Amino acid sequence: MKGEGRTYAPEETVETRLVRLPRWHEAVGTVQAKTDTRVEAQVTGRVLKVLVRPGDRVAKGDPLVELDSRALESRLERARQALASAGSALGQARDGLASARATATKAESTYKRMRRLHEQKVVTAEEMEQAETAHAQARAALGQAGDGVTGAQARVAEASELVQQAEIDLGYATIRAQENGEVARREAEPGDLAFPGKPLLVLQTGGSLRLEAMVREGLIARVRIGDTLPVIVSALEGEGDLRGMVEEIEPLADPVTRSFLVKVGLPPAPGLYPGMFGRLMVPVGETEAVLVPDRAVTRVGQLETVMIRTESGWRNAYVRTGERHGDDIEVLSGLSGGETLGVGGGRS
Template sequence: MELAKVTHKRMTELFGRKSITQQELDEATARLRMAEAQLAGASAKRNQVDARVTQASEAAESAKIQRGYLEIRAPFAGRVIERLVEPGNLAAPGQPLLTVEQMGAYRLEVPVEESLMSAVRMGDRVPVVLEALEKETEGRVVEIVPAVDAMSRSFTVKLDVPGVANLRTGMFGKARFPRGKRQALTVPAGAVREEGSLRYVMTVADGRARLRMVTLGAAREGVVEVMSGLSEGEKVVAPLSPLLADGAAVEVR
């Protein structure tokens, strides 16, 4: 291209001095125009090549992003315990696909009677019995729910339990909290009846059965603790027949 320009300039000067003919100048001009056209064509081809390179790079990046959608990574090491979709199905945004269980970490939630609330502390380590596996391990208290259930008179304690062979989510366990010694009013479990959310016993006064609403606590070894509604020394009917009505005559044996 530069050579064509220099040649054309020289030929123009020679033509001005009447040293060459018009035809020779026209031929130099044509060669310059052809060189310019070739340069323009080469530039256009280079632009096309650059555009294709850019397009290919964008396609590769898009494919990389799309490939990333094919991988699901959990933030922890675990195992899939439930698959909620089948291979090949379309998943909607926000739709759960899998349930993943973290390996080696389990959480046990146990109801604890309210009388032990002051005795349970964060970080306490207590024995945990896994009856289905016939094994015992140790759990650590990681959360104490302060609300007390009005029906059971208990609060919830959550414990971290280490992984045990064959332990699975959904299994049952029991935690043993030290209770110490205290006075408690108890009645035989057979003396208590339930109607919906109500619990009652039948006391005996002057040879008659008297219905008494009670609030219960912990149950163990065939007896149940009475938190309120009954006083020490009062007699109750046990076992309590569902046919016994309030005010019916009873005989103490």
């Protein structure tokens, strides 16, 4: 190459460096929520209102869905009426028990008095037998009255449970968020029938995301739980480069792709959402590379050049660059490392 740079005077000089850089394999994957919570109804009813849409942030306790509560309100009213009836019956049973207890007390007193008189030969055996019979009947009536109170108490307890359950079910007519989160999907609309087991909404409640990537079987040994690896999400503003920690490696490979599912926790990042495409960078070894400060490379169209100091002076040299590494850039051809380059300046 012609040396035209003998009168070139750089503003500064920099050294090229021959270093060892890691080589990476890109395992493609998808950004997923760490925790998805399905919101379901606890009771059966028609959806009256859906109060949120995908992307809405919700706090614990916020109302999400309202169901038609008229049937639940009617059931609660019937349960309360049954409780009131059971309470009235219990009051009557207690009154009957008090009356039976008084009768039994009087019959017992009469029986004891007649027994003393019979021993004294004052009353006949027939009169004594009548008193004994009355006493036995009074005791039996007292036992029946006690059983009546016990049964009435059981019916009150049962009615109370029905009221409590009806009140709980009525509370379920308004479905609320159990945790802070973000609405990921809306799967119900007003008029739909809601019932236990049918999802109405999906909330992302984990507060963080992760990349789920498939790593081929030949490289899985290079990935360990706890490793921190680069993750590239191109859709993010800027470079989209993140650092994620390997949280989980599924122990069984997919029999079709011969790959393992690796789950990498991601740090919070503006614009990062579930469903985005991402790439997990898996280390596969090292390679030698020449690094130079990016400012030492001059670009004119597709051509890239540097100014190299030689024994006979400065000369222009064509180079081909690769990936950036901070303020440096990798030179794929044209330099071998250890050269002195000029930055800035001009010819005099």
